[in-house]
Amino acid sequence: MALTESRPLELTTGSEVVDSPLGAFVRPQGSTGWRSWVTTVDHKKIGIMYGATAMVFFAIGGLEALLIRLQLAQPNGQVLSLEAYNQAFTLHGTTMVFFVIMPLLAAFANYLIPLMIGARDVAFPRLNALSYWIFLAAGLFVYSGVVLGEIADNGWFNYAPNSGLTYSPGHGIDFWVLGLQIAGIASLIGAVNLIVTCLNMRAPGMTLMRMPIFVWMSLVAQFLLLFAIPVITVALFLLMFDRLYGSNFFNVEAGADPLLWQHLFWIFGHPEVYILILPAFGIISEVIPVFARKPLFGYPFMVFSGVAIGFMGWGVWAHHMFASGIGPVSVAAFSLSTMFIAVPTGVKIFNWIGTLWKGNLKFSVPMLFAVGVVSQFTIGGLSGVTHAVAPADTQQTDTYYIVAHFHYVLFGGSMFGIFAGIYFWWPKAFGRFLSESIGKWHFWIMFAGFNLTFAPMHILGLQGQPRRTGTYPEGMGWDIMNLLSTAGSFLIALSFLVWVFNVVRSRTNVTNDPDPWDGRTLEWGTSSPPPAHNFDVEPTASHLDEWWHRKYDEDENGRPVRRESYETFAQPGFDASTIHLPSPSYWPILLAFSLPLISYGLIYSLWFAAVGGVLMIVAMYGWGLEPSVDPDAGHGGHGDDHHDDHPTPDPTDEVSSMSEVGAAPVPGA
């Protein structure tokens, strides 16, 4: 078989050819240089790549938002044509949901979950790399449509039949449909991987109810992804078949039900909003106890309210459709369920307040952002409850009130939570501090800009300004509020630049302190940045907040007393060569980039698809035949003691070589 022949193919990049019997490509080695990033399977590097890529998309999505706000700053705006305006808000919504917040939360989940549960890596390191590259391929694919001038213009939920060929000719919607389809594959693979990691890779003693709350909230969000992604996959397939192959799913002339898309989309779409917020809840639930110097108030309540949100999130989707005529019984039922889902969310807000209550509060930058989430998300949550009141919702539907609401939960909640996490874990991930003083400028400018942008939208919406409408005439009484909102959006942009400046400045702000905030969870017990194998000493857990309990005893009054000495997971001079980590691989990136090729093929010419299909098959078999730990890798210590069970490791025998790190690919995957 060509893939296993002994002579490797030379890479066009001029990489050094080393004889390797295992694959068409030389097995990449080494941990520095661009190649180590392209081929990495290390969950920490993948997490950083997720975060960096998503921040680039955040800047792009922010520029689109500025265009929207410039157009609306004054009556009869002339900045964009109406067509370009539609494209701008479609791209803005799609980018921010699928290519910013979801991957940023994936960045945190990838980086932190293995560290927090005391594992060396995720369950399937190569699949983890695959999810990242597929996500990147999806983002590049959608934006390649922008370069080609094929831009969707139908809003982020892209209602059919308006998105059918009749009303949306051209390929813009096709790029959107196929791009999201690809992004969905990335999310699905990531969900399977992280669920198995959370359930199966926990350190000894790390029971489910000792898992850090961020891991819990991410686990719930991954389950939501697992079940929500296939539903939008169905919707996207049906729309794709309609547009490319002439089927009739959304063809109203043939008798189709125009509500089919809305139902499928929102059965995905409502769990999706919890996918976007629950991990951010987890982040601030880690940050607040550290800066209040108290354990999280009511940890089991926090866990079960998160799980309750996960279940109830499936029973509220039709509140997005109150104006579509679904009938009084449905409206009443979904009104009730929507009101009920406010209960577990309220539980969380009270628990954060309970954690802050009588705490020894220190308002460092992560804490400022976390408290920002608590206050702003409460506003967004309350305006959300008003949508549960169907008569009021019928009035608010498709006005700026809705835009105000979901920005308060997604920006005021998710993005502020993400920035809390970025400031909090930056010293852990990079061994460098983001500056506190610049960070405070960042927070206050963003806080002011955010509220200035979105608070006026409540009023605009109640005054009747419709969303997704590119101009408005003079004399509607909307002028001042729109101008304020536009000014606020530029403040947000300024705060982002302050953050970028802070990141650049952090290069010189080196810290060797592995535990600068006096943290509570396992990741603070290893060095900063953590070594590739995460822990020199394998962690065990006997408490919730295990790391805190290693540092502190209680005196007779129950007050914490810091111990004289305690064991960390980092040991100077530790010989890492005895630890077998999964080896880097070229196959994930090659497999990932076969998907956009196939998608171009579906849109333009099947020749692209043929090339993509061949690449995909080659990559899958190359992957399958490549052991996930390279026997030639210079780990040393690869002696017989590790192969007692498998005295004759076969080059193609993944599982035997896998067993040392517990990270095997799914057979055939």
Add this chain to the structure above:
Amino acid sequence: MTVTDQSHDPDSPTAVIDRAPHREDGPLDGHATSTGLSNEKLAMWVFLGSECLLFGGLISTFLLLRSRDVPDRVGPEVSELYDIPFTSVSSFVLLMSSLTMVLALAAIQRGDQQRLRTWLVTTALLGATFMAGQVYEFTAFVREGLGFTTNLQSSAFFVLTGFHGAHVTIGIVMLMSLSVMSARGSLTRQRSETVEIAGLYWHFVDVVWIIIFTVVYLIR
């Protein structure tokens, strides 16, 4: 035919799955996994959970579109064209492939590579027979004037059964890959779980077909 005998075989899929041995070597440098299930098997279960929603969405779509009352419908109704005896036979063939899949797993657990390959190839052939039946059915429908684009029902029918067929085809590729691995000697007895995981997928695809056959063909 000995339908009843075989369906009461003690080697029913669930029985074998339950008593299959767990892999001894776990995730963290030799420790057992937290749940006791191997990562690969847990991943397959989790993935199949996701697949339930995929087929759930497709079946719901079919039911919704079938129930639409379209006065000026083009072409025949799908239900006018069903050949229930023919589809029953091909459904039976697919069900029997679950039995041979179980026999393949039992063979590798005994270390019987010869039988393993026999049953894997048999399973793949039964799956291929089912697929041949689907191809025949599709061409028959098109000949009767019911193409993919003819009307609402036809689009929903072809997409639903086509998605299932694609899953069967992927399963056949998996089975053939396992046979090749066995022939090359890399599918050892210690790795019997690989066969078990492929079996989970195969049984799932069978179960989905039982639902599709009932809901789409039998219940009008």
